[in-house]
Amino acid sequence: MLSTLLSENFRLNASLLFEGLTESERSNLRRSAVTHTYKKKDIIFRDGGIPTGIYYVNAGIVKKYKETPKGKEQIFHLCSEGELLGYHALLGEDRYPESAAAIEKSEITFIPKENFRHVLKGSPKLANRLLKALGQEFTLFINNMTNFATKTVRERVAYNLLILEEKFKRPTDEHDAREIVMSRTDLANMVGTAKETLVRLLQEYKRAGWIDSTGKAIRIINRKEILREANLMGSGQKKKAPF
Amino acid sequence: MLSTLLSENFRLNASLLFEGLTESERSNLRRSAVTHTYKKKDIIFRDGGIPTGIYYVNAGIVKKYKETPKGKEQIFHLCSEGELLGYHALLGEDRYPESAAAIEKSEITFIPKENFRHVLKGSPKLANRLLKALGQEFTLFINNMTNFATKTVRERVAYNLLILEEKFKRPTDEHDAREIVMSRTDLANMVGTAKETLVRLLQEYKRAGWIDSTGKAIRIINRKEILREANLMGSGQKKKAPF
DNA sequence: CGGACAATTGAAGCCGGTCAAAACTGGTGG
DNA sequence: CCACCAGTTTTGACCGGCTTCAATTGTCCG
Numbered sequence: 001m002l003s004t005l006l007s008e009n010f011r012l013n014a015s016l017l018f019e020g021l022t023e024s025e026r027s028n029l030r031r032s033a034v035t036h037t038y039k040k041k042d043i044i045f046r047d048g049g050i051p052t053g054i055y056y057v058n059a060g061i062v063k064k065y066k067e068t069p070k071g072k073e074q075i076f077h078l079c080s081e082g083e084l085l086g087y088h089a090l091l092g093e094d095r096y097p098e099s100a101a102a103i104e105k106s107e108i109t110f111i112p113k114e115n116f117r118h119v120l121k122g123s124p125k126l127a128n129r130l131l132k133a134l135g136q137e138f139t140l141f142i143n144n145m146t147n148f149a150t151k152t153v154r155e156r157v158a159y160n161l162l163i164l165e166e167k168f169k170r171p172t173d174e175h176d177a178r179e180i181v182m183s184r185t186d187l188a189n190m191v192g193t194a195k196e197t198l199v200r201l202l203q204e205y206k207r208a209g210w211i212d213s214t215g216k217a218i219r220i221i222n223r224k225e226i227l228r229e230a231n232l233m234g235s236g237q238k239k240k241a242p243f
Numbered sequence: 244m245l246s247t248l249l250s251e252n253f254r255l256n257a258s259l260l261f262e263g264l265t266e267s268e269r270s271n272l273r274r275s276a277v278t279h280t281y282k283k284k285d286i287i288f289r290d291g292g293i294p295t296g297i298y299y300v301n302a303g304i305v306k307k308y309k310e311t312p313k314g315k316e317q318i319f320h321l322c323s324e325g326e327l328l329g330y331h332a333l334l335g336e337d338r339y340p341e342s343a344a345a346i347e348k349s350e351i352t353f354i355p356k357e358n359f360r361h362v363l364k365g366s367p368k369l370a371n372r373l374l375k376a377l378g379q380e381f382t383l384f385i386n387n388m389t390n391f392a393t394k395t396v397r398e399r400v401a402y403n404l405l406i407l408e409e410k411f412k413r414p415t416d417e418h419d420a421r422e423i424v425m426s427r428t429d430l431a432n433m434v435g436t437a438k439e440t441l442v443r444l445l446q447e448y449k450r451a452g453w454i455d456s457t458g459k460a461i462r463i464i465n466r467k468e469i470l471r472e473a474n475l476m477g478s479g480q481k482k483k484a485p486f
Numbered sequence: 487c488g489g490a491c492a493a494t495t496g497a498a499g500c501c502g503g504t505c506a507a508a509a510c511t512g513g514t515g516g
Numbered sequence: 517c518c519a520c521c522a523g524t525t526t527t528g529a530c531c532g533g534c535t536t537c538a539a540t541t542g543t544c545c546g
Contacts, residue, residue, distance in 0.1 A: 152533080152534095153533080153534070154533090193534075193535085194534070194535055194536075196534090196535075196536080196537095197533090197534060197535070215542090215543070215544085216543095
């Protein structure tokens with residue numbers, strides 16, 4: 001349950017989706033694909049834009065966010081290596097409901113919608129996997145929304161630290177060398193609070209010795225305490241049935 | 244844009260999904276379907292439960308919600324006549340991430356998962372429509388989440404009144420005879436606030452003459468002012484291009 | 487090495503949550 | 517049909533978590 005929330009959360013790996021495609025289908029996708037490099041802060045697509053294809057994150061980290069008219073920014077999700085980007089709008093034949101931008105140097109492959117649609121049309125298998133993936137994403141979304149609606153800022157800060165530690169763990173990383181490297185502003189916009197409030201809570205954790213930070217980088221030292229702060233499960237532990 | 248938010252929002256009509264099925268497919272679904280009546284407050288499925296099929300709302304209104312360990316309830320969505328229920332979890336091969344309960348007497352048809360899956364397997368058309376529908380639902384979800392994360396309680400109350408007016412408009416209704424009939428607690432749980440706060444804001448609107456309420460029923464009198472309160476677009480109107 | 491941007495700290499005030507009590511409503515049985 | 521009770525709605529009072537504004541310190545990169 002707990003591990004569910006943290007590890008399942010936030011890595012809908014795209015490679016699963018494309019497994020089981022025929023070689024001709026794969027090459028169809030590959031042939032039309034273009035890979036681009038994005039610098040920090042570069043925008044990949046914009047809220048309200050018309051989708052022209054889907055994106056695959058080869059490397060780096062991308063934020064999906066939305067700006068309010070008042071200039072506030074809400075970050076919903078970070079996409080890292082292996083994740084797809086921008087396919088909801090394409091499938092829904094909608095405009096993008098959010099924007100996407102790199103928060104660090106990223107390498108992203110673009111697949112034009114015609115090719116994607118063509119392959120999708122010919123592959124019920126892909127369609128089914130997509131349906132499954134979308135269904136699962138809803139679960140994540142609902143959990144996230146519940147967090148937003150019912151948790152305090154304090155709890156959300158802790159929760160997001162745990163999520164981010166996971167997200168910033170590079171496949172190549174070993175041990176616990178994971179650092180969260182992200183601007184305070186972005187982090188605040190992810191938690192959904194003012195950057196000042198975020199900073200104060202981080203300081204508090206730092207003074208308590210639960211995290212350490214030098215510059216932007218944050219490391220979790222005492223995961224147990226952060227977990228407690230996140231209050232992920234309350235006291236509502238159910239008794240187990242005897243089988 | 245504005246009308247987008249309100250009318251598109253919240254009526255993903257299921258009949259569209261099933262259009263274009265062959266008669267044998269339809270009858271396959273119909274044959275296995277069972278229709279049940281649920282009283283107010285009856286639970287249709289529970290958070291954590293294992294999906295055994297999907298539900299179609301023939302009549303009535305159903306809330307999709309989640310309870311936190313601390314006993315708070317967050318309502319995400321109301322399903323009314325013509326909407327499907329519980330298919331995300333089925334498609335995702337997940338447990339339900341939320342619960343569903345009738346908030347008024349409702350009539351709901353259940354379709355066992357075997358039949359649904361069987362028909363889905365045989366109908367790429369259905370799969371495509373589902374993909375499209377799911378893609379569109381993400382747009383709604385993201386808008387909702389942005390509202391939660393960035394709007395004040397005051398704005399969310401107004402916003403939800405507009406949504407609900409739409410939702411409670413029965414297909415049979417004419418004119419503006421639409422009343423929102425819902426417990427204050429449910430309404431508060433939808434807005435994501437305490438019922439006391441909700442009541443105070445409603446009173447304020449009532450005194451201002453923007454809404455009217457007798458007992459549970461709420462009617463919007465001055466839609467314009469409520470819209471302004473909801474602050475749906477801020478002041479960020481873009482200029483139009485000259486073509 | 488400097489300048490611009492980012493992070494941190496301080497202080498003040500309000501929005502909204504919580505607790506408690508009063509008023510109201512609808513449904514039930516006598 | 518009416519009176520009553522339980523549950524719901526409403527009002528009041530108070531407190532505390534967050535936001536906001538402002539100023540200071542720190543840090544990165546050309």
